[in-house]
Amino acid sequence: MKSSVTSFSNINYNKSGLSNERLLQLYRAMLKPRLIEEKMLILLRQGKISKWFSGIGQEAISIGVIEALKKEEYILPMHRNLGVFTSREIPLFRLFSQWQGKANGFTKGRDRSFHFGTQEYNIIGMISHLGPQLGVANGIALAHKLRKEPMLSAVFTGEGGTSEGDFHEALNIAAVWDLPVLFCIENNGYGLSTPTSEQYRCKDLVSKGIGYGMDAHQIDGNNILEVFTKISEIAESVRQNPRPVLLEFITFRMRGHEEASGTKYVPQELMDEWALKDPISNYRSFLFDENILSEEVDREYHTTIKAEIDKNLRLAFEEDSITPDERKELNDVYSEHDYQHFEEKENVENIRFIDAIAHSLRQSFHKHENLVMMGQDIAEYGGAFKISEGFLEEFGKERIRNTPICESGIVGVAMGLSINKMKAIVEMQFADFVSSGFNPIVNYLAKVNYRWNQPADVVVRMPCGAGVGAGPFHSQTNEAWFTKTPGLKVVYPAFPRDAKGLLNSAINDPNPVLFFEHKALYRSIRQDVPTNYYTIPFGEAALLKEGNQLSIITYGASVHWALEALVDFPEINADVLDLRTLQPLDKEGILRSVKKTGRALIITEDSLFGSIASDISAMIAETCFEFLDAPVMRLGSMETPIPFAASLENQYLPKNRIKEKLEALLSY
Incomplete structure (x- = not known):
């Protein structure tokens, strides 16, 4: 009987009681993203996709982690985690459409590669700023914990991302709140072209987890069995005893940060060394050696997966390019919201x-x-x-x-x-x-x-x-x-x-x-x-005073300053419009008032340059030009930071200049 531990190029495989079916399933799961990537690299050279971030050589991490999670548990991957998407059985034509910027993709052509999420498959994709997704994983885990659900979230980052402030904030929050999060660091040697020796000084990244008071483990990221069995064990423990765990996966990036960057900055001997540790070829050899995988089954896997790829590529290529629709673009900026109005009561x-x-x-x-x-x-x-x-x-x-x-x-x-x-x-x-x-x-x-x-x-x-x-x-x-x-x-x-x-x-x-x-x-x-619960809709300014000589448009504390100023000018007959919401803005209310009075003064506590007062002024000038009897005037604070001393703060604020501005506007 053969030993359950076999070594290939320094990769030690331990079956750990896994069935042959599970061992083969892990192989096939790794093979699928590898074959997709190989096809994508061909399409990239043909100009049929615009960019590609390769995960070749890192498949064992994505597959080992995703296979250890429940399907209803959220996972937050990065560029090189194609296996996460394929293992959640997202239809390939949708992934291909996403990469080509077509409508069947997940972002309707508005973003590329893996910058998307899907509630249907409990995958939350990254943004290019990397760090924020670590905090998002904390929030997902907090919701599970509050509902007393024995579930976790898993989030990926690279070794370069561990230098970001968001990484440290996320680990600290997760540790303090005992959140069930697996923080997965893919330590692949380089942040674009910068080696780890220039990224951090600690010997191992697991030290950062220990520093925040959490369990931390270093795992051979090229060993699918080590990844899968260790993550399965850790995940079950975290479900029963909620807490964060830091996982440092040691691996290597065999291709450029993205294909255009190449790998010339990597010593060839390092590339050669890691090529011998390829997670798929080594695991295939192990399965052959254990008489678990045969040439016939291996060919069948390759044939079936390649056929699936080709079929779904045809669907994506046949899909029409997106036709721009201005209405759809604008409507999707905000989530649909059916405002429910609750009336004020008399008490x-x-x-x-x-x-x-x-x-x-x-x-x-x-x-x-x-x-x-x-x-x-x-x-x-x-x-x-x-x-x-x-x-x-x-x-x-x-x-x-x-x-x-x-x-x-x-x-x-x-x-x-x-x-x-x-x-x-x-x-x-x-x-x-x-x-x-x-x-x-x-x-x-x-x-x-x-x-x-x-x-x-x-x-x-x-x-x-x-x-x-x-x-x-x-x-x-x-x-x-x-x-x-x-x-x-x-x-x-x-x-x-x-x-x-x-x-x-x-x-x-x-x-x-x-x-x-x-x-x-x-x-x-x-x-x-x-005293009752009531609501006020957004986008409706409040007309506090009515007049026909000028319109004062303002918000916040400036509203009170304007009302106080008008007490000293009882002869001024003015509209005073309290905007209340700045986005959405009551444009119709503003324009209606200005068209009636012919004069407009916009007051803000903010300094003027780049303020919303400038936008409102431009809108009035563009829309109400023929109704104006004077230039649109703005009043704001000085173009300095806000000072502390009372005399300096009083000088800074526009409050004491309102009367002067009113006189100038009315006398124009």
Whole structure:
């Protein structure tokens, strides 16, 4: 009887009690992506596909991991994980259509290669920024854990990606929250052309997992049996005892980062050494040696797979190219949302702006059992502004979650929660700090529905604004960073009643919403606010005053400054339009007012250059030119960072220049 351990080119195969059927199935599963890749390289040279990221030599990792997972468990692959897609039995013609930018692909020609996800197969593809998908895997796993489901998520990255901040944030969050995530590092020697010696200084990447307090294992990534058996064992353990595990797969990239880059930077002796460790040829030899695989069966596998490839390629090539349709493109930027209106009732309470936010959150937590809020110090402490004080006792620590200081990682978690049937609110302690989470907001949340029809059911709450002497890092009003980005909605209320109704609408909306809450208004503005749960639709400005001499168009704290200024000008008869939402913008309301009055002053607390005031001004100039009796005027803060000292902050803000601007506009 032959030993169950056989060595081929330093690869030790241990059958570990696996049946012959399973051993053959693993071989066939590896063979399929290899044969597809070989065909793709031919098509690339023929100019029939535009780009290719090869995983040749790394098939054992994709196959070993995916085969150890349940089909309902999410996996988040990268460029070189074709085997993940083929093993989940995605029809090949759909993959081929995806790579050719055709309609049967998963992104309708809007993205290429593996930059897509599919809920049908529980695969969530990467974005080019690599790191955010690690946080997304955390969110998916958190949803499983909250629902007490014995399931995990698995996410891939390369050794180069372990230098990104998102990697470290994701590992830290997963460790602190005991999330059932397998972090799979494919250590293939090079990040494009940069060798590992120039990527990190630690001896092994498993050290990074140990440093974050999690289990970490190094695995021969070219040994399909080692990968499959170890991951199967680890995965079952993680399902029963939720926790993150770091897995470093040692392998090698036998082709360029992508085909155009080549491999001239790799020493030939290194290429030769790893060629002897090919995961498929070595495993084939092992199966032959064990009399498990025959030449006849091997030929049958090759013949059958190649026939499947050719058949599906014909389907993809015969498919018509996409015909551009402007309406479809615009409609898919946002997820469809059937707004449900909840009416205000008569019973009211005179409360502050900050109380209205808290009321909305509390009522929304009762309405949505799948709602989770995350942020720094929001649990026991109640948040920097005490908005969530008492929430921990009412809704529990699972739903009111203190986070480490890692904005990008937490936005990723929120995206993962949305993917896995949850709703998420992220509280930025200050809107200024969103810059540390900017990438996943503008590159993941904003684009995900347009790319592959996945809603990002996430609200990011943004305490913002000046007037409280907080200086350059706690006083910015940075809405223009996001109004520029298609796919995001931006809400900016000025009154308690609007704050409550609009926040309720934001939480109901399956699209990503940046919800700006002006700190200076938190405790300075009071209003009678309905005590019941109600909503206010997006895209409808509020006409606070009516007049026919000029239109004042503004939002946030500037609304109150404008109203105060008009008290000193009782003779001025003006429309005052509070925009309330900046994306979607009430364009019709703006144009209707300006066409009536013939004059427009747009006020923003933001500095003017690149602000939404500039966009509104251009829109008015283009649309209402024949109705205007004066140039469209804008008023904003100085073109400097926000200063701390009260005298400097007062000079910076436009509040004290409104009267001068009104006089100039009316006297033109």
